[in-house]
Amino acid sequence: MTEHLLYERKENTERITLNNPQKLNSLHRSTVRELGSHMREISKDDQITSVIITGMGEKSFCAGMNVDEFNGLTPQSARGLMEELKEVFQIVRTMPQVVIVAINGYCIGAAMELAMAADLRVASENAMFAMPEINLGIPSVLDSVLLQQHVGLSLAKEMLLIGESVSVDRINDRGFINKVVKLEDLIGEAEVLARKIGKNDRQTIATQKQLFETWQNCSLDIAIKDSIDQFALSFTTDVPQNRLDEFLASKKK
Numbered sequence: 001m002t003e004h005l006l007y008e009r010k011e012n013t014e015r016i017t018l019n020n021p022q023k024l025n026s027l028h029r030s031t032v033r034e035l036g037s038h039m040r041e042i043s044k045d046d047q048i049t050s051v052i053i054t055g056m057g058e059k060s061f062c063a064g065m066n067v068d069e070f071n072g073l074t075p076q077s078a079r080g081l082m083e084e085l086k087e088v089f090q091i092v093r094t095m096p097q098v099v100i101v102a103i104n105g106y107c108i109g110a111a112m113e114l115a116m117a118a119d120l121r122v123a124s125e126n127a128m129f130a131m132p133e134i135n136l137g138i139p140s141v142l143d144s145v146l147l148q149q150h151v152g153l154s155l156a157k158e159m160l161l162i163g164e165s166v167s168v169d170r171i172n173d174r175g176f177i178n179k180v181v182k183l184e185d186l187i188g189e190a191e192v193l194a195r196k197i198g199k200n201d202r203q204t205i206a207t208q209k210q211l212f213e214t215w216q217n218c219s220l221d222i223a224i225k226d227s228i229d230q231f232a233l234s235f236t237t238d239v240p241q242n243r244l245d246e247f248l249a250s251k252k253k
Contacts, residue, residue: 004031005038006056013194014042014097015052015187024063024106025055029081032065036088043095049202050194051095053118054102058183061101061127064109070136082141085110089117089143094213096206098197102190103127104183113143116150119209121176122190123168124183129176132163149216150176201239 006017016038018025027035042048055061069081092099092114101115103123108130115121131147133140140147140160148156151174159166172180181189197205207230215223234240 004028005034007038009048010191011195012048012198013050013052013191014045014048015054018053018055018062021055021057021059023066024060025057025111026063026066027069027110028066029069029084032084032088036084036091039088039091039095042097043091046202048097049198049200049205051097051099052102052187052190052194053099053114054187054190055104058104058126060106061103062108062111062114063106064111067136070138085113086142089113092117093143094209096202096209098194098205098209100190100193102186103177104186106130109133109140110142112147113140116143116146120178120193122179122181122186122193123172123177124186125168125180126183127168127177127180128165129159129168129171130163130165131159134161135163150174201243203237204234204239207234 004018004020006019008015008017016035018027018031020026020028020031039051042051065081065085073081098120099118100120100122101118103115103121105124105126106128107115107123109132112129112131131140131144144160147159150156151159151171155166155171155174158164168177168180171177178193179189211223211227211230214226218226
């Protein structure tokens with residue numbers, strides 16, 4: 001536990017809470033570095049199957065990067081900041097654990113990119129989403145690349161070119177959120193998803209996440225070939241047979 005990041009482990013799930021509510025849980029560069037370091041350590045922990053990331057308080061999941069971090073940037077330092085953010089989002093996308101974001105209130109800029117990098121998204125009824133970088137004279141980058149996949153090209157262009165907030169109902173109509181719940185039920189719903197994930201084999205979860213990355217970044221032929229390879233490799237363990245035996249036994253009851 002540190003000043004701006006809180007950690008809690010419950011069974012096979014790690015919960016990370018962004019803890020800067022006075023500033024709507026906005027991120028300092030030091031917080032980004034610590035988050036990346038902690039996520040790297042979690043990725044090596046074979047006891048953890050899910051990670052839940054949320055924000056402290058009721059108003060905001062995260063308001064993105066603290067604007068003070070943009071003050072006085074040069075092209076070189078701006079690139080350095082983006083490289084550090086890129087590393088965090090890449091870890092979230094590729095780590096073997098399933099990452100669930102529990103979005104309470106505002107989800108802005110870098111927080112939106114974090115949500116896009118995550119695997120599953122649960123949001124409270126008061127959640128609001130925005131990519132306002134254009135209003136500061138800078139483009140939205142990094143995992144903003146994924147926005148049109150999540151919400152469609154028209155809404156993605158609206159969000160990136162105008163920068164206004166979008167309600168949870170509107171963005172949910174595009175399939176971005178897995179479930180919208182009352183604020184008081186947010187963490188509970190995220191934990192329900194984590195428990196369901198935890199019933200599956202950890203290596204199989206990791207393989208499926210890896211395939212998502214292949215599917216998003218490779219040609220159709222390569223994606224299908226890799227899928228077949230991974231399917232075959234799953235039978236180098238006894239997990240499929242054990243799961244099949246359990247299923248067949250349950251059918252006989």
